[in-house]
Amino acid sequence: MKLFIATLSTETNTFCTMPTAMSGFEEYFLRHGTATQDPPNLMTEALHIWRARAEDLGWEVVESLAAIAEPAGLTTRACYDALSGEILADLAACGGADIILLQLHGAMVAEHIEDCEGDILARVRAQCPQATIGVSLDLHCHLTEKMLDASDLAILFKEYPHDDAGPCAVALFDLAHKAHQGLISPRMAMYDTRMVNLYLTKTGAMQDFVSDMTALEAQPGVLSVSLSHGFPWADVADVGARMLVVTDGNQALAEGLAQQMGQRFFDLRNAVTTRYVPITEALTAIDQTAGLSVLADMGDNSGGGAPGDATHLLSAMLDRGMTNFASGIIWDPGVVRICQDAGIGSQLVIRLGGKTGVVSGTPLDVAAKVMNICVGMGQHLGEGEEPLGTLVWLRLANDIDLLVNDLRVQVYHPEAFEQVGIRLSEKSAVAVKSLFHFYGPFSQISNHIVQVASPGGTQPEFRNIQLKKRRVPFWPAVDQPFDEEPAACLT
Structure with a gap:
């Protein structure tokens, strides 16, 4: 055989x-x-x-x-x-x-x-x-x-x-x-x-x-x-x-x-789908929460084909004056290279994220200290381990920690942060670029998880997605798709 x-x-x-x-x-x-x-x-x-x-x-x-x-x-x-x-x-x-x-x-x-x-x-x-x-x-x-x-x-x-x-x-x-x-x-x-x-x-x-x-x-x-x-x-x-x-x-x-x-x-369509919360509402909600809050930056999930360098959620958190939070993983190979050249302990002013296209938002100019650089690390997805590329831990003022890398990958597990030295147990919030794969491991460290309807390449407004090749009507674009006739074939 x-x-x-x-x-x-x-x-x-x-x-x-x-x-x-x-x-x-x-x-x-x-x-x-x-x-x-x-x-x-x-x-x-x-x-x-x-x-x-x-x-x-x-x-x-x-x-x-x-x-x-x-x-x-x-x-x-x-x-x-x-x-x-x-x-x-x-x-x-x-x-x-x-x-x-x-x-x-x-x-x-x-x-x-x-x-x-x-x-x-x-x-x-x-x-x-x-x-x-x-x-x-x-x-x-x-x-x-x-x-x-x-x-x-x-x-x-x-x-x-x-x-x-x-x-x-x-x-x-x-x-x-x-x-x-x-x-x-x-x-x-x-x-x-x-x-x-x-x-x-x-x-x-x-x-x-x-x-x-x-x-x-x-x-x-x-x-x-x-x-x-x-x-x-x-x-x-x-x-x-x-x-x-x-x-x-x-x-x-x-x-x-x-x-x-x-x-x-x-x-069961309404019961099996999740409500995705706009950024402002999400940040207001976690203001009222003790302990670690987890924010899923859904619109910029590289696991769904988004670039991974969008700044929309991070920018809103900074503009709001939030402190003591973590955010990642931000895909920015240029920043990784600069930090590697400068070395651990360096103080830098860098232009972070927002580089791939309009869906990524505006780059952020931040003053940061290079806290750690790790090469060849991985994170678990179930029993398997997925690569992380080169990870850089940047610390901004007010105990804000950012995780940046040079390999497009979504966050699966808290160990992506923990293994470089970021202690999530000491944070008030962590924003993860992911849709759902993070959910199981992060639910073990927080009982307050918010799915954020952030802008980006994987924004979750499915009603508005332009699916021109699908000939059969679908929910939620229409309320009762079985009552409508399929569209003519597109050529």
Whole structure:
């Protein structure tokens, strides 16, 4: 038995003007068949699990590319062709495989291909028509018919923040093994909920919905139930939340359950979405709060394709006269270089952030002391560790600490601050450039978390996002999308 494994992962914000090129993969994570020799991260954890389980069964394992880039704009043609071509070339070189398992993201868009994952899966299927093909996807994927047509099995992360990549990989391996043995006959169906938004799975109605999906998998004939949340900052035809159900040989059951759960999710639309608070309201709210307050700078989340150098929230905090707070991670390679040249202990006047474009706001001119510089650090996202690049701790007057780096990455964990020396337990507030991935670890140190509707490349006003390629109406752009007819195809 031969198993072929690979991962290719980035999430494309089509409104972002920064292209995703090969340098983005080289800076973040790029391995040519050797990813399982490194510690696992979110998108390589599956490769580690699949290799270990296959080798325990005495299978031959062919490990191909593992390429991960922080989200940005369209992937360049040359980059996508090179990376996808490497996977296909490796598959051809090994003579094909009995089972092919891919960890993809699901929201990668190239200059010339809107559905990159569908394209990869279709090419793999054409090359190995008899293989059992399984794909694990980030729940922020654009689930498409092309993906399902080209694969035997598709399973999505259920949790946001994503702390279930490991269980997802185990489930996909086991189902693919059974399918290849002929013990099961997977049938897949999806249902468009006509919703475009973000959904935190750790509390309230959304947590209950995830629990119900898991419980449904225990019913006879049901193999897997997933919800594709979609990635809202992508102007593509298939953007939006979709239910996916996999059954054993029963297409009607898959279609019925997908529709049933999808309609139920739509009915819960107000309960499963979070209220995002304007900056002024958020800062007023934390004035009344004792202990550490956590402010999510949602509009400038590099994990959604924003630059990571926006100054809107930080500027408002400074203008308000706030003291004793921390903020980060601000992406500013130029400032990092200046601080490295000056050295720890230096007193500098620097122009910080606001450099990438209009969505980043105005640069801030600040007097700061370089408190620390750390190279090669990481932060945990679930069990995996993600890179942080070079970190610089800057201290302004009034005990204001800023965390700056040279690698675009969102905040996942308090250790991003703590390991350079910033003691969050001593702060009144911390502003983190993140959407939801920070939530679990930060909720362990604060019970007051505010999701701030800050301006930027990932601003959360989903009602106003210009999705011109989606032909089917969606909520919240319209109140009752199922009552309206799809728009004509755009050419």
